[in-house]
Structures are given as structure tokens and as C-alpha cells.
Amino acid sequence: AAPRLYISRLLPDPVMAAARQQYQLLNEPRDAAPAHDTLAAGLCEADAAICTLTDRIDASMLAAATRLTILANYAVGYNNIDLAAASARGIVVTNTPDVLTDSTADLTWALLLAVARRVAEGDAYVRSGDWSGWAPTQMLGTDVSGKTLGIIGMGRIGQAVAQRATGFNMRVCYTSRTPRSPDWLPSQWEVRSLPDLLKEADFVSLHVPLTPDTHHLIGARQLALMKPTAFLINTSRGPVVEESALVDALLQRRLAGAGLDVFEQEPLFHPSLRELRQVVLLPHLGSATLATRVRMGMICLENIAAICAGRAAPNQVNQIEARQGLSGSTL
Ligand code: GLV
Ligand code: GLV
Helix, strand or coil: CCCEEEECCCCCHHHHHHHHHHCEECCCCCCCCCCHHHHHHHHHHCCEEEECCCCCECHHHHHHCCCCCEEEECCCCCCCECHHHHHHCCCEEECCCCCCHHHHHHHHHHHHHHHHHCHHHHHHHHHHCCCCCCCCCCCCCCCCCCCEEEEECCCHHHHHHHHHHHHHCCEEEEECCCCCCCCCCCCCCEECCHHHHHHHCCEEEECCCCCCCCCCCECHHHHHHCCCCCEEEECCCHHHECHHHHHHHHHCCCCCEEEECCCCECCECCHHHHHCCCEEECCCCCCCCHHHHHHHHHHHHHHHHHHHCCCCCCCECCCCCCCECCCCCEC
16 A cells, blocks of 8 residues: 655645655645644654644654654754654654755845845835835945855855855855865855854855754844844744844844844744834745745655655655664664
């Protein structure tokens, strides 16, 4: 019989069609996040599952999911999953890297340009009917060309954002987990400590995964190092920034503005953000193009197919200890 697949919420049509063709689909996914119990019940019945970043997969759910062999997360980030619990139960966890790199880098630039050139504010102004024509001092923004871009987290997405800076003649500096610049990165990109980057950059863009180490990586102390003319862009995960500290810095004009695609407690966000003209707020759209969302689904299905066929999953993110054999020796 075909493996039993649970999909936590509705994915684009081509992905749903491919999933139905290859697997016994356990549910009719809806276009909304499932309740905790619905999700837990789905995982319980499944051999394989696709979940999304809005599904918090905890240890108790995984403990009850005794048939489950693979959890394919429909995202590059996987902070929503208790990885240690999955590993301990021998459940393979996979993500969807690479296919969303360009979409997310493009959206980062959309936010960067939007905050610098007041795009969202200008759009609202024209729509309001109050615009009375071009004026020399109207809605003046900040130049992007020739400025310094500071990238925190030079992984796949950070590098794609940096590449796009070439066309804007920007200087690129970045932080790296290792103190030396990795030799595969272009030498004109300059490695910095986090404090130095924050002091130098005109635009600071975040591209780290959310882990205990990066939680509130940008708080009051870090924001205080930034230039009052600088902008913060976040397309990574909300909790990387201490949202209340960011709001304070913006209210006190210690920072010029911010472009935010992610928030600490989505879909909630700090109420003051709504009032601030110098911020642009997006509803977590980093990977949100049709082509990318289809590719992400296909990657999930490829990983599931690999596990069902007894092969290694190409995008496995957890390490599973060899299980204890009957003899007591590790296999
Ligand atoms: C989106 O936020 C992702 O991690 O894919
Ligand atoms: C602006 O529209 C210009 O022509 O300079």
C-alpha cells in the first residue's frame, strides 16, 4: 500500500496533485493552521508528514507519532520543530533550502528599497487623494546606491542578498560564525564583528536561522550601535530581533527605519509599529512566489520519496543516532 501522508495545511495545486498521486493522503488539508490536537492526531496516523512553519511540533506530538518516519518541513527554517525529540525517535526532519533563496533575497531588497525610498508611504499617499503634484521637498528618502550593506548571517540567502548589492555599487560587510572570512566568499565582501558591522552599515539585513544563540541577537545594546540614519531589514525570523527594543529605537529616532517581514509572535506584532511611518511591514512573504512555493512542495515530496524508498533524504537537517541493536551493540 502507498505510504500514509499527512499534510498540515493546503499547499499549491501542483503539490497537492503530486502528493495525491504518490501517497494515501490522510486528510483534506485546509487553508488554515490546524489546531494542536488536529495536528497531533494527523501525525499519529502518518508514515510521512509535511508541516509548515506555523505548526509547532513538540515532543509530546512526536512521542505519539509512532509510525512517523519523516517530517518534511515546508520552509528552510525549522525552529518550529523540536529537533532533539525527532532525532531521539529516529524521525528524519527535512527542510527546503536553495529553492527559496532567490525569492527571499528579492523580497529583502524589496523591503530595503521600500524603506529607503518610502514606497509604501508614497503608495498610501497617492491612494488617499491628498497628493497635489510633484514638489521639490516632497517625501524625501535616503539613497541606497553607494551605501554600506551589513549582512548578518552569510549563508545561502545572505550571499544572494549580497550579490544583488553589486548593481547598487554598495560596499558589503558581513558577520560570520568563524572569525576569518571563508575563502569561498568573494574577497570584496568584508568580514566584521557584529558590533563593528552595526556601527558601519547603512542597511543591516538579518539572515540567520532562529536558534537559542540568535534569539534576540538584535536587542537594545545592538540597536544602540547602529547609526541613527541606518535601517534594519528582517526577513529571517521575528525573535532574532527584540521587537520592543526596536520600537523604542524607532520612536526615539535612534534608527531611521525598519523593513520587517517577520515578527516575534506572528501574526501579532508590537502595536506601535502600525503608527510608525518609517517602517514597512509585510506578512512573512519571503518565499511567497507561486513558482517557489511549488518547488518547496516538490522538495518535501522528494525527501519523503527518498525515505519511503529506504534512501537518504537529500535535505535532512537532524542527525539520528544509530539505534541500539538487540544485542546491545549500536548498528
Ligand atoms: C520561511 O520563513 C522559511 O523558513 O522557509
Ligand atoms: C523628476 O521627475 C525629474 O525629471 O527630475
